[in-house]
Amino acid sequence: MSGSDLFTGTLDLLILRTLSVEPLHGYAIGRRIREGSEGVLSVEEGALYPALHRLEGKGFLESEWGKTDTGRRAKFYRVTRVGAEHLGVESARWAEFSGAVHAILDR
Amino acid sequence: MSRWPFERRFRPGQIRSDADADIREEIELYLDLRAQELEEEGLPPDEARRVARERFGKPEQVEDELRRQAHTRRTREGTTVMMSGLKQDLGYAVRTLRRSPGFTAVAVLTLGLALGGNTAIFSVVDAALLQALPFEDHERLVFVNGVHVQDGEPAFRGASYPEFRDWRERARSIDGMSAVANFEAALTGDGTAERAMVEVVSEDYFDLLGVRPLVGRLFQPDEYALGGAQPVAIVSEALFERRFEGDPSALGQQLIVNDIPLTVVGVVAEAFGGIALDAELWVPEPMISLGMSPEILDSRGSRFLNVVGRLSAGTDVEAAQAELEAIGSALEAEYPRAHEDRSARLQGFRDGYLGDTGQLLWVFLGAGALLLLIAAANVANLLLVRAHGRTKEIVLRRALGAGGRRIAGQLLTESATLAVMGGVLGLFVASSSLSLLTPLIPDGVLPGYVEPRLSPAAFVFSLVALGVVGLGIGLVPAASSARVDLASRLRQSSKVSAGGPGRFRPQHVFVVAQVSMALALMVGAGLLTRSFQAQLGVDTGVEYEGVGAMSLQLPRTRYDTDEAVRAFDRELERRLALLPGVSSVSLSSDLPFRNGSSGAYIFREGDGPDDRIRFHYHAVSPGFFETIGVELLRGRFLDETDVEGALPVVVITETMERRVYPDESAVGKTMYLRPDGTLPAEVVGVIADVRFRDVTTSLFADANSPDAFFPLRQRATLRLEAAVRTTAELSTVLPMMRSTVNELDPNLPVAQLAPMAEAFRTETAMPRFAAFLMTIFSVLAAVVACVGIYGILAFSVGQRSREIAIRRAIGATGGSVARSVVGDGVKLAAAGMVVGAGVAMFGSSVLEAFLFQVERSDPTTFVVVGLGMVAFALVAAIVPAVRATRRQPAEALKAD
Incomplete structure (x- = not known):
């Protein structure tokens, strides 16, 4: 495994952010996160699905079955209104948190 | 990596199978696409697929987790989450255990063997040490044993009748005391002749033991009065059933015991077997003449009685013991001869019945406890190994969102599943080993009232002990592994090589402790x-093989003269000699290990009363020595010339010779049975030592009196042991021995008909x-x-x-x-x-x-x-x- 491990809760945030652009299936979400962070962040691959299902269970995501580009059946996830609100709150909290960490590290 | 288990045996229900399929499809798609990506990066197809799976973790675990999540969501409303959670955990536990059959088998087997073995032995101990004795309020009942102190070693003996009366009159700490003599007697009259254990009892006996009559009455005070013997009897329910078909109107009818008609006045419940535990008939004290000469009641030195008593309220055994010892000293002062070195020793009923077995049972209990500990260490060890092997799985499951509590619950469910399986096996092992072992417990090891059966308490005790120790130790590391640093443990895959056995200390401690x-x-x-083996190797001086024996008790009424007894003896000897393969026939007062021999004193020429030497007395026919295979050292055996009226003679053992005549040959010397120089007997032969009573005591120990053999024809006895040495099969000769007696006297029951070797085996x-x-x-x-x-x-x-x-x-x-x-x-x-x-x-x-x-x-x-x-x-x-x-x-x- 390369890159840093993710803090608990961070994975949720990254998934919601990735899906807020467009609905994706699981593999694509993982790949987006990896590529988006230029390989720095990588999802513990086995942890992705439980996180997706958990978020769906909480009502932050909804899912439906569709087709991939190559025509295979795949489950696509999309952020709900509640999920979008949650993303907003958590993003703000994250920004505050990382700002605070930066402030200390940069001092 | 194991194969992706498409086929699942434990499907949690058809309705959910769609959802399950969705989960699988979703993950499958991921793995395909990931493999494709890796392939594009240049990996060969197979390798790409493998790496994709490896990076993913264990797909089956992820799947389990997803299903659990889905399930929890579904059951959140309405149905009880806890119950279905348990069901789910159970399913998970069963799946996990099936995945590692080796671990499961070993754990279940260990649990089962240890549990079963322990439950079996605890059941026996429970029966012997804890089950109630068949007497009312038995905790306060004691045996009052006469003891003979020799070289500071107390040897348990009976009590004489005058001694018993002194104890009863003087002891304040014992509320009631009763004397009991027992012997086997012949039951004749209607029906077949049989032998039954008879107890001759003194007043208070039934009160003391808390026995009430089932039918009829107990004995009345006048029936106990010495001098006015009344022929009455109380019988057990079983005997009443056998002889009178249990008909209550049969009360008052007669039963022929040793040829004396007795009137049945009462019946007691079958569970009561007297203090002999197997007695079936009771007569009051004056009826002692049924089996013994009544004068025996006047002899201070005839210690043949068992004495039982009930401790007074507020007294304990120690206080009563001290009082009895004081009485013993007083009696020794009053009767210096008859009470020399004599005292009394109290013994609780349970101790009295268990004897040496009690101590042995504690040893077995200890062995059982050790086995339990070893098994517990095994279980703990297995759980440790397993917990370690599963660190990654547990960590992954935690990362996937499973709570620590949930994981602990699952581990616990798994352990409990193992415990249940082990328990079932243990119950099976316990019950089968009990039914296998019980018949192997030889007679005499456990008292008759003990019936070992599977004790639920013993099983639960073993299970709980094993559970607490084993699972207790096992859960600690399991729980701590659930708390490990997730990130570092995830990275450290199981393939990181561990060192040698120096690595997991607790396991080593367990294994070392186990070994x-x-x-x-x-x-x-x-x-x-x-x-x-040493005991088997002891030279008993007897050749047991090929010898069959039986015991007879001639009734005094019909065999009332020495001549009648001798006539019977001669005819029996003659007829037994005609049986197939018989080379010699023996009649004697006793035989090795088959029954007790009586003690007596002997005096040398010129000895005073204080020089007496105690010995064991045997009366034997000439055929005795050849039949049991004794070796002659000096002089001659007894023979046909040693009859009534001829010179009284005796044959003694080597040990006896050394005791009586330390420096010279005994042959030709005359010994006396009385200190006044009467009842002489000339020593005509010295034989090698014969072990009559036990295998282990040294023959040279002072407490072990030597043996002397007198001619049966000079001293007729009613109590008779008959034995034959034959080259034919004992199984065919033994029944013939019985029928020989029956032809001679149809009213004479035969007892203890068995090969002589059996007596030694029992010993x-x-x-x-x-x-x-x-x-x-x-x-x-x-x-x-x-x-x-x-x-x-x-x-x-x-x-x-x-x-x-x-x-x-x-x-x-x-x-x-x-x-x-x-x-x-x-x-x-x-x-x-x-x-x-x-x-x-x-x-x-x-x-x-x-x-x-x-x-x-x-x-x-x-x-x-x-x-x-x-x-x-x-x-x-x-x-x-x-x-x-x-x-x-x-x-x-x-x-x-």
């Missing part, structure tokens, strides 16, 4: 076995049984301990597969790898054996009382047992060692 306890048990078994039954049971325990312990060794080696081979592969790749041979694995096993075993030898040296002291001619530090036993343990350890190490060499280096390096 040491098993070794201690094996030493115990070895010592008992050696001791038993050595206790050490045989002790050695046998201890061996079972120690083998179980050794097997369980070896499972422990096996477990840890198998685990360490698994852990070291990568290291071993590298070593093989750089040139190590299979042999050297195997040697290192076996070496690890032997090192563990050796450490356990060193500790165990110490434990055994110390612990064998509890066995000291049971050892005969074997030191408790017997080097042979220790060496043999040690070698046995090494062999066990090698066997345990072989499978993992072979597995280590079989593994192909390339395969081992690629795997995981």
